[in-house]
Amino acid sequence: MSRYRVWRVGENVDTDALAPGAYMKLDLPELAAHCLEARYPGLAAALRPADVLVAGPGFGIGSSREQAVGVLVQLGVKAVIAPSFSGLYFRNAFNLGLLAVLCPQAEAIEQGSYIEIDTERSVLRVYPDTETVSEPVQTFACQAIPPFLVEMAAAGGLLAQLERKLAVSR
Secondary structure, three states: OOOEEEEEOOOOOEHHHHOOHHHOOOOHHHHHOOOOOOOOOOHHHHOOOOOEEEOOOOEOEOOOOOHHHHHHHHOOOOEEEEOOEOHHHHHHHHHHOOEEEEOOOHHHOOOOOEEEEEOOOOEEEEEOOOOOOOOOOEEEEOOOOOHHHHHHHHHOOHHHHHHHHHHHHO
């Protein structure tokens, strides 16, 4: 199972912070460069593929703009873990291929730690690094994610999943 680096972001991260309205006319890669810059300057440039955002409650509040998910997918974010999400953001996340994990204790996960996301057991395992420690220093229960949503996120979203199914059935 892979371990993913954690980036902490605060509570009530709204869609305008994720995809700032001032840059909405840009294409997605250019818009992604401005993701969260008002709250966390330089974060978009520091993210590596398969990093994870860990947030407080209220992640994705605000408008229903898909770009607020699209920028995180563009930046290679593997998942967002939070105690609560905006309902529209939560659904858009899976539709676009981003794993959204509901974890009541998400705020206890520290910046710079590494996590394993076990969707089969609905558990997050927290480690201080990627390799030297074999036992987690913390384990948190998370809300079960239906397998069809896990598959959708892993496939790259609803459209990518449907395209693959249609290609196989031909």
